[in-house]
Amino acid sequence: MRETRQNAPHGSARPLFRLSSAPRLAVVLLLAVLSGLAGCGHAPPAVGVTRRAYLSKRAMRFDADPLETRFRQHMFGSREAADGGYGEPGGGCGCN
Amino acid sequence: MRLQLRRAPRRRDLVLVLLAGAATAVPARAGEHDHVTVRGAYYREASTRVVQPVVEVGKDLPYGFDLTATYLLDAITSASVAAGTTADSIFTELRNEVGLRAGWTPRWGRLTLAYRYSAESDYWSHGVAASALWRLWGDTATVGVAAGASFDGAWPRTRTPNCPTAMQLICRMRSYFGGANYTQIWSETFITQLAAEIGYIDGFQASLYRAVPNLGYEVVPSTRLRGAVTPRAAYYVPRTQTGFQLQYRYYRDDWSIGAHMVEGRVYQTVARDFEIRASYRYYAQTPADFWCDWMARPDCYGPSATVYTADPKLQHVSTSMPELKVTWDAVRWRGVPIFGWVAEGTFEASYARLFQNTSFGDAHLLQLGYTLPY
Numbered sequence: 001m002r003e004t005r006q007n008a009p010h011g012s013a014r015p016l017f018r019l020s021s022a023p024r025l026a027v028v029l030l031l032a033v034l035s036g037l038a039g040c041g042h043a044p045p046a047v048g049v050t051r052r053a054y055l056s057k058r059a060m061r062f063d064a065d066p067l068e069t070r071f072r073q074h075m076f077g078s079r080e081a082a083d084g085g086y087g088e089p090g091g092g093c094g095c096n
Numbered sequence: 097m098r099l100q101l102r103r104a105p106r107r108r109d110l111v112l113v114l115l116a117g118a119a120t121a122v123p124a125r126a127g128e129h130d131h132v133t134v135r136g137a138y139y140r141e142a143s144t145r146v147v148q149p150v151v152e153v154g155k156d157l158p159y160g161f162d163l164t165a166t167y168l169l170d171a172i173t174s175a176s177v178a179a180g181t182t183a184d185s186i187f188t189e190l191r192n193e194v195g196l197r198a199g200w201t202p203r204w205g206r207l208t209l210a211y212r213y214s215a216e217s218d219y220w221s222h223g224v225a226a227s228a229l230w231r232l233w234g235d236t237a238t239v240g241v242a243a244g245a246s247f248d249g250a251w252p253r254t255r256t257p258n259c260p261t262a263m264q265l266i267c268r269m270r271s272y273f274g275g276a277n278y279t280q281i282w283s284e285t286f287i288t289q290l291a292a293e294i295g296y297i298d299g300f301q302a303s304l305y306r307a308v309p310n311l312g313y314e315v316v317p318s319t320r321l322r323g324a325v326t327p328r329a330a331y332y333v334p335r336t337q338t339g340f341q342l343q344y345r346y347y348r349d350d351w352s353i354g355a356h357m358v359e360g361r362v363y364q365t366v367a368r369d370f371e372i373r374a375s376y377r378y379y380a381q382t383p384a385d386f387w388c389d390w391m392a393r394p395d396c397y398g399p400s401a402t403v404y405t406a407d408p409k410l411q412h413v414s415t416s417m418p419e420l421k422v423t424w425d426a427v428r429w430r431g432v433p434i435f436g437w438v439a440e441g442t443f444e445a446s447y448a449r450l451f452q453n454t455s456f457g458d459a460h461l462l463q464l465g466y467t468l469p470y
Contacts, residue, residue, distance in 0.1 A: 055281065055287060057365075059338075059373075060285075062328050062341070062343075065444075067133060071463070075461070079413075079415065079454070079456060080415065081351075081353050081355070081413065082324070082353060
């Protein structure tokens with residue numbers, strides 16, 4: 001299916017990788033995670049449980065409202081092409 | 097949960113443990129999942145309106161287990177020409193979704209299993225997912241992994257579909273996704289997270305109804321490999337009771353779509369029970385390599401084209417969305433007889449304006465919610 005795209009005009013974007021090199025994407029992502037882990041592999045600062053009151057604030061929680069997050073994923077998934085791999089159901093109404 | 101715990105200050109240590117767990121994405125001990133949440137969202141743009149009520153009920157079980165059930169309804173008043181359909185369809189499209197999530201929170205972290213079923217008149221989807229999370233470094237960091245799969249089917253109301261496999265009346269799609277994240281607490285006011293996700297889709301990914309003139313219903317590649325990396329950071333200023341969140345997401349797939357998203361949030365506590373959140377999100381993407389603007393250049397897809405689309409979201413897209421949200425813990429109503437148990441909950445309301453460069457046009461988004469711990 002992929003090679004048939006040469007029949008279609010290309011957009012302005014130049015692909016950074018092709019399907020044959022797609023596994024590179026997985027490698028890049030893996031390296032990104034590993035580098036993040038490596039950077040955090042030192043002894044962490046001690047933050048005892050009695051000093052975590054600020055960490056309990058909504059401002060300090062990345063998923064303080066999962067239902068809101070889920071709605072946004074579905075909304076942006078129908079309006080933007082980079083909704084990610086959340087397994088969001090599509091729709092036959094034109095939302096796909 | 098916070099309200100219950102405020103009423104029991106002698107449990108403060110337990111509160112801190114519970115909330116610290118939440119801060120590191122590790123749900124805490126008994127009681128954390130006991131809640132009922134009712135939410136409603138209203139989305140309106142030029143020719144599409146969506147109303148989405150949601151109900152979620154969570155319950156803690158013995159031995160660290162918990163269950164959460166969710167029901168969601170999408171009521172779409174019109175599929176739109178802006179979405180690429182050949183005509184506005186004046187009908188009410190309903191999508192029902194139910195979800196069930198089971199969790200287990202041992203001392204070392206958390207495990208979850210989730211199932212979701214979504215159905216509408218011409219589309220169904222089954223999804224399963226599992227995740228695991230470990231606490232590290234004296235409970236100052238977590239590592240999480242997640243994986244899942246989705247199995248979808250679509251069948252059009254008014255035509256025989258162009259499924260990838262001939263003679264199929266139901267166009268099927270399978271998607272698989274996985275992800276990992278690392279969260280690190282650096283101090284009592286600073287926390288960061290790095291997340292990565294990857295997904296693979298195989299099957300029918302077009303719309304059932306969008307068509308390109310002279311070519312017919314759109315045809316897009318049947319496979320898609322996508323990935324994204326998302327760093328996040330949060331910082332809190334105790335003196336002013338102000339919190340800041342910043343996240344960036346880089347996305348790439350093998351349709352040559354690359355996207356950047358950045359979002360900043362400012363949280364301000366105005367009173368003991370009142371908080372305001374102001375946020376701004378910006379998103380930009382490159383077009384798919386098989387996209388062409390057939391509306392501006394009707395002949396841009398040649399007669400021999402085998403891949404063609406009318407999907408506006410596969411072109412160059414940029415959106416921005418400022419949003420304002422208020423959250424109010426109804427503690428001031430405690431003791432007022434007519435409010436009763438309502439005073440134990442938390443209200444939230446938000447309004448956002450979504451600016452889009454595509455034919456969808458700009459949109460309004462209003463959300464209301466109420467969560468009652470029990």
